[in-house]
Structure formats: structure tokens, C-alpha cells
Amino acid sequence: MLRVLVLAALVAGLLSACSGEPEGRYDSRAGGPYRLTWFSDPPRPVAGQVTQLTSQLRYSRTDEPVHDLEILHERTLHNFIVNLDFSSFAHIHHEDFAPIEEKHRRTATLNFPYTFPTPGRYRIVSEFTHRQRSWFKHADITVGDIPAPEPIDIDLKRDITVRDVSARLSTSPAQVVAGFETELVLELSRAGMPVTDLALLLGTEVHVALWRTDGRFFGHTHSYTPHMASMMAAIREAAADGQTRARMLNDMMVKMMSAPSELVFEGPTIPIHYVFPEPGVYAVFLQAAPAGESTVFKFMVEVDAYSEGMDTTIHSIINAPAHQHSERQ
Amino acid sequence: MRRTLVWLLIGLYSAVVPAGHGLMTTFNDVEPLPDAGLTPLQFSYRLDLLDEQTRLLLTPASADRYPLAIAFAREKLAEIEALVVQDHGSAAAPAVEAYRAYLDSAAAAVLESPAEQRDARAEHFANALLEQRYLMSTNYLDLPSDSRPVIGGVIEVAVTHYENLTAVLRKAFKKAQFFKEEEVRWAWETAQQADLQGL
Numbered sequence: 152m153l154r155v156l157v158l159a160a161l162v163a164g165l166l167s168a169c170s171g172e173p174e175g176r177y178d179s180r181a182g183g184p185y186r187l188t189w190f191s192d193p194p195r196p197v198a199g200q201v202t203q204l205t206s207q208l209r210y211s212r213t214d215e216p217v218h219d220l221e222i223l224h225e226r227t228l229h230n231f232i233v234n235l236d237f238s239s240f241a242h243i244h245h246e247d248f249a250p251i252e253e254k255h256r257r258t259a260t261l262n263f264p265y266t267f268p269t270p271g272r273y274r275i276v277s278e279f280t281h282r283q284r285s286w287f288k289h290a291d292i293t294v295g296d297i298p299a300p301e302p303i304d305i306d307l308k309r310d311i312t313v314r315d316v317s318a319r320l321s322t323s324p325a326q327v328v329a330g331f332e333t334e335l336v337l338e339l340s341r342a343g344m345p346v347t348d349l350a351l352l353l354g355t356e357v358h359v360a361l362w363r364t365d366g367r368f369f370g371h372t373h374s375y376t377p378h379m380a381s382m383m384a385a386i387r388e389a390a391a392d393g394q395t396r397a398r399m400l401n402d403m404m405v406k407m408m409s410a411p412s413e414l415v416f417e418g419p420t421i422p423i424h425y426v427f428p429e430p431g432v433y434a435v436f437l438q439a440a441p442a443g444e445s446t447v448f449k450f451m452v453e454v455d456a457y458s459e460g461m462d463t464t465i466h467s468i469i470n471a472p473a474h475q476h477s478e479r480q
Numbered sequence: 481m482r483r484t485l486v487w488l489l490i491g492l493y494s495a496v497v498p499a500g501h502g503l504m505t506t507f508n509d510v511e512p513l514p515d516a517g518l519t520p521l522q523f524s525y526r527l528d529l530l531d532e533q534t535r536l537l538l539t540p541a542s543a544d545r546y547p548l549a550i551a552f553a554r555e556k557l558a559e560i561e562a563l564v565v566q567d568h569g570s571a572a573a574p575a576v577e578a579y580r581a582y583l584d585s586a587a588a589a590v591l592e593s594p595a596e597q598r599d600a601r602a603e604h605f606a607n608a609l610l611e612q613r614y615l616m617s618t619n620y621l622d623l624p625s626d627s628r629p630v631i632g633g634v635i636e637v638a639v640t641h642y643e644n645l646t647a648v649l650r651k652a653f654k655k656a657q658f659f660k661e662e663e664v665r666w667a668w669e670t671a672q673q674a675d676l677q678g679l
Binding site: 180181182183184212282284287289328329330331332367368369370371372393394396397398400425426428456457458459 | 506508511512513615618619621622656658660665666668669670
């Protein structure tokens, strides 16, 4: 009997080794001080049916749970779930459904229900703040049987309508250049009239999540306020050397992190500053709350490589000193 | 109580990753370092080094030697980090020296590249150096404070190579590196602040 049990255990072990990760478990990419693992229930998520997603955050070195996460923008773990064909997007948190209790903190385990809208390959990017630093982890989840990936539909239109709200995205410079600061402006209207009833959404007027369409270069950013603009201008004016700028940037980040949430832009425009790191087409999801209702606007932005002579000047809608990289040598 | 005070101090004085503010997000999905494998604490480490150096010597074409040198350099970083994690930072000297030698080899391979490939390879090398500095800087806070000072020397090696490389980088490429360089400097500044605060 014992021999049969040992054999069964060996076979089970071999099968497990052959199949890689257990079904329903998704490890974030290795590296760094933290390891984030996701579990799905059911283990094979089905499109259109609720899946319970559970995350566990542990220290890479000790495998102990990270139980003292900090809250940033009103949430502990921000999760961005995107179909890698960029046809669907969600920004979702444990606290959207239930309060975080002691047992969640102690075990660093958070969960929420999510319904994957269609079969496909999904990426879940999670952002957390620990010891005053923010980190990103990502894992991929396959939903249903998916055919071979098709080319992504690139749609560079600048005007879209979601429910009764029309959105226009403009950029300065008009030709977006990798490695240079870009001002994106989201302008909202309703029935031809400017939207002026924007509400704060998790501590800001807009959450922007973006990926290059190959799934790389995730970014998460927010509105760019006159206060931030003046702080950045002060850094540029005061510090010619990189080391001093780095130090001043430190101070600025601490100030920004500790500043209370404040509604600066009631509409119709929200400026955002972003540096697209590499050329390519990026899928950009902007989540705002006109009349207090969370609404996601999706755009695509083409980013070019810089070549000599390109105009990278920003003509900002923010009333702060004009700047771009004239100081670059 | 002391722990609370320490974290309060971090909150007041230390840096934070500028997540959510859009200007520095280049390295969010940077490729992590490989497994360390052997470290200088192990008897056969010298043999391992010899094997790597021989493979580099026997790879005549710069096209093949460059990626090999970069891969070995990343492995040395992983070894150094593994030693620091085990509180053996003082034993890292052979790995640091090898790291320096592999970067020298990569730099030479860039310069020996055919003219039509040189720009692309120099740009790859520039990004590789920034990524390596970023990785070592962001992991720094998680490393034992007594053992981690060796990381500063490693970063200096990469900084020197980057500065030397700027002479051959295309002007347009160099201009577009501005925010990446800022992000890397900022990441290291964060690490140095931790040392200043005794964290």
C-alpha cells in the first residue's frame, strides 16, 4: 500500500512539474524585493462569468507576507486589468467591494470579483506603495480558448463619445516624441456644452493607464496641476547638475505624496504630462468622473523617435513657465 | 516605538518612486537580473570566471561578443547582489572586477562594430547601463545596510562607462535620454538618502 502511495505521489509530482504553475495561479515576473502572486477562482476563468481574483504579496527573500502596505490615492493595491488586444480595461481594488480587515493585512491577501468580458490574454498590473516607494508587478491570465493573436486594431482618432460625454484628446507637441515630455489634454463636453462638473476619482481628476501596444512600458499617471508645474520649473531653473535635480525631485515627490487630494480641474480640460519612453503606438485609458460617474475614455497615441530638428516645445494650457528641453546639450 | 519613528522619518525625508506622475516610468518593466549561480564564496567560482573569459576571448566577432559581455555583466551584478543579501558584501571584489572587465569588453565590442551597426549597438549599450544602474539602485533599500556599500562602487563603474559612451552616441539619441538619465539618478539618490538616514 505504501509503495502505491509513494508511486502515486511521484506521478503527481511529475505531472505537476510538467505542467509548470498550478492551474489558477499566476506569478508576477520575478525580480526585486517583492513577489506578487494571483489566484483565480475558478482556476480557469470563463468569459462573462464572475472570477474571484486573490492576490498575495510576499517578500522575495523571506517569503513573509508584506503586511504594512500604505494607502495611495485611497486604495492599497491598484489593479489595472487590460485585454492585451486593448479592447477592455478595468481599474479595480479590493476596497471597491469590501473593507480591508486585519486578516487581509496580516496575510497580505486581497481579493475582488471580476468578470472578464471576452476570451483572451489579459494582463493585470498591480501598483502598491510600501515604505514610501511605489512598485509595479504584472502577471498574465488567459481566459478561455483563444485563437492566435490578431494584429491590434490601431485607431488614432482623437474624438470619442462614451454614454453622453464626448472626449477629445490633444497633445503638445502635436507630434509626440519618445523621451520628451508631452502634455496630453483631455477635453470633455456633454450635449455640445463643456463639462464643468468633474469630481475627484480616488484622489485625482483623472487616472491614466497606458501601455505600448506590444504590452510593454506600462505607465500610470494623473492630472498635472499648476502646483506641480511650478515645482518642476523651479527644479529646472535652480539646478543645472543632475545630482542636485535628483535631490530636489526627491523633496518634490515627498511633498506631492503627502499633499491632500484637491479638485483643481472642474472641467472641461484636464492636462496630463507624460514622457513616453520609447517610440510606438500606445493604448491610453483615461478614467475621469464627469458628474461623479467613473468613465473610461480610450485613445491610441503614436509616438515617434526623436530626430534632429523636431519641435518638442510644449504649448501648455497650464499657466506656468514654458519649458522643454532647450537645456539639453 | 523606535520602528514607528524610523518609518515616520522615512515618510518625512526619504524619496518615493514617482509612480503616478508620468515623468519617470521608463524602467517599470525592466528585465530582472538573472539567477546568481556561483558566487565568489564558492570554490569553483574562479573556474566559472575562467570559463566566461575564455568564451569571450574565443568569440572573435564583436557582433557575438557584445551580447555575451552584457549577459556576463548582468550575471556579475546578480552575484554581487546575492553576496550582499547574504551579508558577504566584502567578498564581492572578484565579481566587481569581473563586472568592470565585461563592461570594458562590451565597450570595445561597440567600438569595433561595423560602422553601420555601431550607432545601434552603442544605443543598446547605453540603455543596458542605465537599466543596470536602475536595478541596483531600486533593490538597494532591501539589502542589508552593513553589506550594501559595495553597490556604490558597482554603480560608479556603470556611470563611468556611460559617461565614456556619450562621446559616441548620436546627438539626437542623447537628447532623448534626458528623462531616463534623470530617473536613474533619482533612483540612486533615493538609495543614498536611505544611507544618510541610517536605514
